[in-house]
Amino acid sequence: MRTSIATVCLMGTLDQKLVAAKEAGFDGVEIFEPDLIASPKSPEEIRARAQELGLSLDLYQPFRDFEGVGPDLLEQNLRRAAAKFSLMNRLGIETMLLCSNVATARSGDEQLAAAQLRELGVLAERFGVRVAYEALAWGKFVDDYEQAARIVRLADHPRIGVCLDSFHILSKGHDPQAIETIPAAKIFFVQLADAPILSMDVLSWSRHHRLFPGEGGFDLAAFMGHLVRTGYDGPVSLEIFNDTFRQSDPRATAIDARRSLRLLEDETLTWLGGSSGGRTEQMSARPLPAVEPPADINYVELRTGAIDDMRLLLEQLGFSSHGRHRSKSVELWSQGAARVVLGRPEPNQPPPTVAGIGLSVRNPATAFQRAIDLFATEIHRPEGPGDEPLVGVRAPDGSEVFFGREGETAPRWVREFGEPSNRGTGLIERVDHINLAQPWQHFDAGVLFFHSVLDLRSQPSMEVAAPVGLVRSQVLRAADGVVRIALNLVPSGANEDAILPQHIAFASSDVLALAREARERGFHPLDIPANYYDDIEARYDVHPELLNELKKLNVMYDRDETGEFLHFYTHPIGTVFLEVVERRDGYEGYGALNAPVRLAAQYQQRRATREVPA
Known part of the structure; x- marks a missing residue:
């Protein structure tokens, strides 16, 4: 062609x-x-x-x-x-x-x-x-x-x-x-x-x-x-x-x-049915390597200058530290199948915060070749003696996507870190979804990248009102819904007051139990205004006992025709924050009506922090 x-x-x-x-x-x-x-x-x-x-x-x-x-x-x-x-x-x-x-x-x-x-x-x-x-x-x-x-x-x-x-x-x-x-x-x-x-x-x-x-x-x-x-x-x-x-x-x-x-x-x-040949066809066309659908998100890499604050937050949520990598300046934290690789920003480069995503696929070599055929840039990962080879490419926003082999209870690269300090509570099971902030010039390119390379399918886009402007959000998900990546378009002209909508959401088997345990370990969730819970009571007729617990723990709530959604947020650390979610009875959404409340709460928290006298 x-x-x-x-x-x-x-x-x-x-x-x-x-x-x-x-x-x-x-x-x-x-x-x-x-x-x-x-x-x-x-x-x-x-x-x-x-x-x-x-x-x-x-x-x-x-x-x-x-x-x-x-x-x-x-x-x-x-x-x-x-x-x-x-x-x-x-x-x-x-x-x-x-x-x-x-x-x-x-x-x-x-x-x-x-x-x-x-x-x-x-x-x-x-x-x-x-x-x-x-x-x-x-x-x-x-x-x-x-x-x-x-x-x-x-x-x-x-x-x-x-x-x-x-x-x-x-x-x-x-x-x-x-x-x-x-x-x-x-x-x-x-x-x-x-x-x-x-x-x-x-x-x-x-x-x-x-x-x-x-x-x-x-x-x-x-x-x-x-x-x-x-x-x-x-x-x-x-x-x-x-x-x-x-x-x-x-x-x-x-x-x-x-x-x-x-x-x-x-x-x-x-x-055309797999061939460009036929009765009248002349245009040549080449197939791409087959799509390797991601089975799960096996790790997320965070880069932050406030690394001590992030360590403390992960401990409060029940994550276990594996310590530093044997040859690289990163460390591993895990709970269940949720893994966070934590490091500092690269010198002289603006930190992407969520710097990389590891995906489990059946055939990493095929997934990598498809990405290269789609004009992605290869990332050369330095490997020490005995390190697991990983293949990866760079997404349009500069973040990294690496492919590992699915079907392993613990990926082999985990052995390159130490043993976990403790086994944790196990209330967090895996990564539910990742929310990536996209600069205005990379948003559409990001949608195309994840669709073309991984066959993640776009869900209907939406706009969320925030104190800094409208935030456009586009969710892409695998056919089975296990891998979900949301791309959020940073409002044009966003200034230092803007909270970038970038975070990692972890799936939990019991959000309320985790919120209680985290509080006992000194965790302070993002404060949600009382007006929100008054609205929840009127909208859903939530049982008073549940409503009181939601309010006490700053846990948000949503419901649709299939099930319920409970979730809470951490305070931002730099330009990243964490979320813990519990999906009940097949709920597939993201609590969209709660997003403006969360964005407003983060905005107020950032302004209050900045106004505190030194």
Whole structure:
């Protein structure tokens, strides 16, 4: 599959965008006209630079408001087109994108549009270029790809074809199956974009909320499957209008973009039944190594400068210390199957707090190779004599993901630490979920990373009100629900008052018993206001005895149609805090209605701490 990306997807100068596309492994780029106009380099220099990088220049775009106009305006439009065709010759680009008219068309007569496109085709032939006609979702008269294909067929000129754009097709709810009725020779270009499913005007949706494949809600595997069946073998390009991407590091964005296409290539093969071969298929596609679904979270690594405070907190919750690693500056704490590797931040690096996650999989080598094939960066773990080999990659936010072998009661790497100081209470069983704060530029990339590498599936996203703004939360979970990772988007402009929504939640068999025992060991939970418990009593009619215990222990409560949820929080240590949860009778949620109360309590606690005189 020939891959391409529109320069509009990336931040920076045109040269920076070309370099980022090349480093991410794209075959070519679309030149977005404003990028060319703003460039100090001549078209010939841009052409030479692309050749130097080994990139093809696949498309010049966009050309607007051509067809359906009166004779005088048509003459002006042909003059404009001739100037652009001449420019394309200088750039060495053979195909121009023509968007359906949104402003100047005065007639929706398809015969008129076809006749005018035929005149454009005659002009294009003089310059040796082609025109790919695209139906914009908000086109004045042409907003349907089947209609655009029909007009191209009526135009009947070898230099006139269609451009298929997944956003314009799927945002309008059009069925992509009819793509198979378009001759491959008439499909001149293909643009891909995903998007969240939103209820808003399609122009704003398109201009600000497009996403890379796999980050939104469109069925792009089906779209691609129908395309492959036509026999199309030209470029498959990403055209993403997204405010975040255009403010982010272009290299990181380009890698995320390339990852999305690699995943889509694999998903398209699955949709086609495991092979890109067939009656008319020509586009080559490669499968990824099989997904290795994580069986559990076998450890979480925390990095904090307040390491003594974290040790004390873990002791109060009943964790046992195994001591320091025999060759590394980290230590291990455990209770049940919950393990915390504790260390200090790396020098001269901002601490990610939750620095790493260890996952148990059936075949670590396969999981690792899938991640590498999806353009993740390998992490080389220093190994001392007798250390268990672990393979890992880096997530977009800089945290580490390591793969270990499932089926072991205690992973072999645990032996590299000492024996536990005591066996603890055993009231904590395992890690229930991890909540990772994501900088604004890494949120969508994080969703795609965990989905593509581990096949964690996105749950409906939600926004939680906090004193510092709205916190967007996206939970990804394994099919069996054992591994759950929540990504929280840090509010834009968050200042030092913001509590980063980053924490580890441990599953307990008896939260109330653990809260009582922890208190006996000196633990002070996050204070929950009395108003919250008044609301709980009114909302759920909780038994007075249980309600009093919840209030006394600062334990929060939720209930749904299946079961109950009890949980409490610790005070933050730096930018991390811990949570202990108990799920009763199949409860699957996270106490979403409690999150604003927790965020407000943390905010108040931080401000009160800062205002205490030294």
